[in-house]
Amino acid sequence: MGEQLSTKHLLGIKGLSTEDIQLIFETADEFKDVINRPIKKVPSLRDITIANVFFENSTRTKLSFELAEKRLSADVINFSSSNSSVKKGETLLDTVNNILSMKVDMIVMRHSSPGAPHFLSRHIDANIVNAGDGTHEHPTQALLDTYSIREKLGDVAGKKVAIIGDILHSRVAISNIFALQKLGAEVMVCGPITLLPKYISSLGVKVELDVRKALEWCDVANVLRIQLERQHIKYFPSLREYSLYYGVNKKLLDSLNKEITVMHPGPINRGVELSSDVADSEHAIILDQVENGVAVRMAVLYLLASVSK
Amino acid sequence: MGEQLSTKHLLGIKGLSTEDIQLIFETADEFKDVINRPIKKVPSLRDITIANVFFENSTRTKLSFELAEKRLSADVINFSSSNSSVKKGETLLDTVNNILSMKVDMIVMRHSSPGAPHFLSRHIDANIVNAGDGTHEHPTQALLDTYSIREKLGDVAGKKVAIIGDILHSRVAISNIFALQKLGAEVMVCGPITLLPKYISSLGVKVELDVRKALEWCDVANVLRIQLERQHIKYFPSLREYSLYYGVNKKLLDSLNKEITVMHPGPINRGVELSSDVADSEHAIILDQVENGVAVRMAVLYLLASVSK
Amino acid sequence: MGEQLSTKHLLGIKGLSTEDIQLIFETADEFKDVINRPIKKVPSLRDITIANVFFENSTRTKLSFELAEKRLSADVINFSSSNSSVKKGETLLDTVNNILSMKVDMIVMRHSSPGAPHFLSRHIDANIVNAGDGTHEHPTQALLDTYSIREKLGDVAGKKVAIIGDILHSRVAISNIFALQKLGAEVMVCGPITLLPKYISSLGVKVELDVRKALEWCDVANVLRIQLERQHIKYFPSLREYSLYYGVNKKLLDSLNKEITVMHPGPINRGVELSSDVADSEHAIILDQVENGVAVRMAVLYLLASVSK
Numbered sequence: 010m011g012e013q014l015s016t017k018h019l020l021g022i023k024g025l026s027t028e029d030i031q032l033i034f035e036t037a038d039e040f041k042d043v044i045n046r047p048i049k050k051v052p053s054l055r056d057i058t059i060a061n062v063f064f065e066n067s068t069r070t071k072l073s074f075e076l077a078e079k080r081l082s083a084d085v086i087n088f089s090s091s092n093s094s095v096k097k098g099e100t101l102l103d104t105v106n107n108i109l110s111m112k113v114d115m116i117v118m119r120h121s122s123p124g125a126p127h128f129l130s131r132h133i134d135a136n137i138v139n140a141g142d143g144t145h146e147h148p149t150q151a152l153l154d155t156y157s158i159r160e161k162l163g164d165v166a167g168k169k170v171a172i173i174g175d176i177l178h179s180r181v182a183i184s185n186i187f188a189l190q191k192l193g194a195e196v197m198v199c200g201p202i203t204l205l206p207k208y209i210s211s212l213g214v215k216v217e218l219d220v221r222k223a224l225e226w227c228d229v230a231n232v233l234r235i236q237l238e239r240q241h242i243k244y245f246p247s248l249r250e251y252s253l254y255y256g257v258n259k260k261l262l263d264s265l266n267k268e269i270t271v272m273h274p275g276p277i278n279r280g281v282e283l284s285s286d287v288a289d290s291e292h293a294i295i296l297d298q299v300e301n302g303v304a305v306r307m308a309v310l311y312l313l314a315s316v317s318k
Numbered sequence: 319m320g321e322q323l324s325t326k327h328l329l330g331i332k333g334l335s336t337e338d339i340q341l342i343f344e345t346a347d348e349f350k351d352v353i354n355r356p357i358k359k360v361p362s363l364r365d366i367t368i369a370n371v372f373f374e375n376s377t378r379t380k381l382s383f384e385l386a387e388k389r390l391s392a393d394v395i396n397f398s399s400s401n402s403s404v405k406k407g408e409t410l411l412d413t414v415n416n417i418l419s420m421k422v423d424m425i426v427m428r429h430s431s432p433g434a435p436h437f438l439s440r441h442i443d444a445n446i447v448n449a450g451d452g453t454h455e456h457p458t459q460a461l462l463d464t465y466s467i468r469e470k471l472g473d474v475a476g477k478k479v480a481i482i483g484d485i486l487h488s489r490v491a492i493s494n495i496f497a498l499q500k501l502g503a504e505v506m507v508c509g510p511i512t513l514l515p516k517y518i519s520s521l522g523v524k525v526e527l528d529v530r531k532a533l534e535w536c537d538v539a540n541v542l543r544i545q546l547e548r549q550h551i552k553y554f555p556s557l558r559e560y561s562l563y564y565g566v567n568k569k570l571l572d573s574l575n576k577e578i579t580v581m582h583p584g585p586i587n588r589g590v591e592l593s594s595d596v597a598d599s600e601h602a603i604i605l606d607q608v609e610n611g612v613a614v615r616m617a618v619l620y621l622l623a624s625v626s627k
Numbered sequence: 628m629g630e631q632l633s634t635k636h637l638l639g640i641k642g643l644s645t646e647d648i649q650l651i652f653e654t655a656d657e658f659k660d661v662i663n664r665p666i667k668k669v670p671s672l673r674d675i676t677i678a679n680v681f682f683e684n685s686t687r688t689k690l691s692f693e694l695a696e697k698r699l700s701a702d703v704i705n706f707s708s709s710n711s712s713v714k715k716g717e718t719l720l721d722t723v724n725n726i727l728s729m730k731v732d733m734i735v736m737r738h739s740s741p742g743a744p745h746f747l748s749r750h751i752d753a754n755i756v757n758a759g760d761g762t763h764e765h766p767t768q769a770l771l772d773t774y775s776i777r778e779k780l781g782d783v784a785g786k787k788v789a790i791i792g793d794i795l796h797s798r799v800a801i802s803n804i805f806a807l808q809k810l811g812a813e814v815m816v817c818g819p820i821t822l823l824p825k826y827i828s829s830l831g832v833k834v835e836l837d838v839r840k841a842l843e844w845c846d847v848a849n850v851l852r853i854q855l856e857r858q859h860i861k862y863f864p865s866l867r868e869y870s871l872y873y874g875v876n877k878k879l880l881d882s883l884n885k886e887i888t889v890m891h892p893g894p895i896n897r898g899v900e901l902s903s904d905v906a907d908s909e910h911a912i913i914l915d916q917v918e919n920g921v922a923v924r925m926a927v928l929y930l931l932a933s934v935s936k
Contacts, residue, residue: 069416084698111691388704585716
């Protein structure tokens with residue numbers, strides 16, 4: 010692992026070079042071996058303190074980062090906004106500078122405002138990892154998704170990937186589009202017209218309203234979660250109707266006369282965007298994504314830590 | 319510690335053999351020595367990751383498990399439902415499979431639904447420890463309770479134990495009944511008729527409505543907590559009346575012409591089910607129960623970890 | 628580090644000798660070196676279990692203690708009242724005795740009732756560190772504040788320190804007054820008459836209502852936070868009016884014809900009690916206070932641990 014990333018922060022996929030992504034993948038290969046050994050830890054970051062600063066609720070992303078950090082033997086502190094001084098009127102920069110004054114080396118941050126980690130990166134010295142900023146980017150999710158495609162299909166280049174569902178509210182979709190394109194895949198987005206942002210075709214992706222056509226086209230379907238908790242306005246008449254028109258189920262997949270790989274960032278609404286017989290089938294790599302998430306995040310943290318030195 | 323448990327999960331006392339209980343007790347004896355040494359840790363589980371998955375609030379049980387895990391040098395991750403994807407509509411099995419995909423070896427779970435850990439144990443490979451499932455079982459509590467009786471009185475066999483209070487809502491009572499019977503003790507339950515479940519006599523226990531008669535009969539009184547937070551219906555007119563008719567106090571114990579050991583699973587409502595002069599007397603082994611809880615849980619985790627291998 | 632503290636608890640500054648404070652400072656000097664090394668940990672407390680028992684919300688104090696504990700290699704357990712048995716009607720002493728029965732060596736406690744840690748110290752064996760008890764004392768804050776003055780100005784003795792703002796609700800102010808006087812500084816308090824407690828002049832401090840006069844007098848201004856969340860009654864007409872009459876800003880400081888050091892315990896309400904150009908200026912040592920907080924708390928924990936033995 011002699012190479013270095015060209016950046017000291019992971020703010021988004023947009024600013025990441027293809028070489029950086031490849032380096033992260035190769036490093037993740039090694040860490041995936043580690044976490045499947047009986048002894049799952051390495052001492053790599055034992056002199057590093059990492060703060061997980063989550064201004065937005067998260068379970069699986071936070072758990073995945075925390076496990077990655079502990080398996081690298083880092084010291085971990087957790088800061089969440091629900092019991093924080095943010096409520097007392099403190100600015101984001103003051104909060105983070107306070108944490109840094111306690112000699113924290115790296116900050117993993119989730120924030121509801123797009124650009125929050127970018128703002129911070131211009132003012133502080135620590136490495137910053139964006140763990141999701143509003144509806145903007147979620148770079149480690151895109152890295153683990155593309156890593157999982159590479160693992161399943163051998164390569165990402167030349168593959169056709171359809172991202173299906175709520176593209177409008179999805180930082181996962183945006184980061185995946187950037188990562189897939191950098192790695193040479195073709196990308197299509199598919200969903201109800203109300204859930205497709207107007208700018209989306211300017212990103213060089215195909216747009217499809219009919220989920221059957223999307224599935225016929227693709228090698229991989231990345232089925233997004235309907236994020237009920239984000240929808241104050243109704244973007245479609247009912248969950249039942251969404252499921253009827255956009256739900257991916259076995260009957261639909263069986264009718265395609267080919268096999269496609271099914272992904273989902275989780276948590277799944279079974280019976281809404283994905284039926285159980287698909288989620289639990291051999292074509293689904295949903296739990297591989299979760300496993301790879303720890304390896305990819307170990308790789309990101311490991312590589313960033315050596316840039317700062 | 320060459321022997322093995324006959325089970326890879328601790329789901330309840332009901333399915334546990336007497337030999338298994340004895341093995342847990344003998345192992346706990348050794349760990350009780352450990353936690354009373356200046357160096358309270360052993361490296362036994364340092365390659366094991368344990369997830370504490372609490373879908374129901376808990377303080378002392380969670381703290382006790384966490385300390386047991388840390389003293390075995392395990393890596394610990396905490397997952398609680400209050401900030402979890404469970405609220406986002408994910409199934410229990412998906413949640414747990416996600417945690418397992420992150421290479422967790424053991425799950426300590428509390429859930430409000432009776433049978434939840436049994437359901438999981440049929441679908442996953444990790445060791446599961448039931449830390450309380452609804453009003454069903456709370457096996458480690460019963461193990462630490464009977465371990466504390468054995469420690470105080472030399473043996474559990476032949477002893478008379480009265481469980482006093484809210485039997486209806488108590489997983490502690492049910493698990494204690496099973497454990498005491500397997501170890502050869504006689505068991506009586508005592509409480510207001512509204513708090514005694516109808517099936518209770520079918521378990522082979524004596525039933526008594528008069529607390530004085532129960533105390534006259536027993537060697538050990540396990541006084542349960544009035545769980546105000548569980549009672550949406552009123553099972554008795556007032557706390558004052560409960561205390562008058564079922565509260566265990568010094569005057570009552572002094573009138574017995576014999577000495578009995580007093581237990582309580584905590585937290586105590588002082589002046590309700592137990593008076594302070596009893597709780598703080600030399601006959602009460604309430605804080606021993608807490609101390610033994612860590613040793614017994616270390617024994618359970620240690621023994622289960624070697625079954626999986 | 629051969630010397631010992633004369634106390635086994637840190638309950639307040641009032642009961643602390645000047646020699647104890649000096650010993651804490653000298654020990655903190657050594658730990659400040661440690662946390663600025665690449666390897667920020669020492670194995671000093673690796674056989675010690677510390678419980679952080681916070682009955683009141685806290686972010687920065689808890690984080691600072693947690694980092695101090697981890698850098699001393701202690702085992703750390705966190706107990707907060709929001710998910711605790713305190714809500715189930717348990718007494719403070721029972722809660723703490725339960726935690727101690729799990730073989731905890733040291734308790735760092737924040738509680739809303741003045742005197743709560745003092746009460747506990749009379750009943751339990753573990754070392755207790757008061758992390759704030761109501762409006763009474765916050766000794767580690769005063770230690771880190773005076774340590775930061777000593778670091779910036781060479782010595783505390785002979786310096787003039789003005790504490791500005793809400794003295795009435797501030798345990799920081801009370802503990803600072805005691806620490807500054809023990810170390811030979813002169814102290815003035817300044818704020819609206821409604822926020823100055825009536826007993827304050829009996830503590831031997833100057834009282835000033837005019838913030839300009841306070842600033843003209845002092846070498847160091849410790850600007851307190853307006854704790855909006857504590858004020859059920861209105862002590863002043865509006866934040867805007869407070870800021871106009873008591874806010875410390877660059878224009879005011881520039882007009883003094885001398886340079887003063889500015890401190891703030893955080894979190895800052897920028898534009899209320901302190902303007903941004905002052906908070907971010909070279910005269911502000913606010914982030915040094917945060918950094919020193921970890922070193923001072925390491926010193927306190929390290930020194931107390933050796934008293935118990």
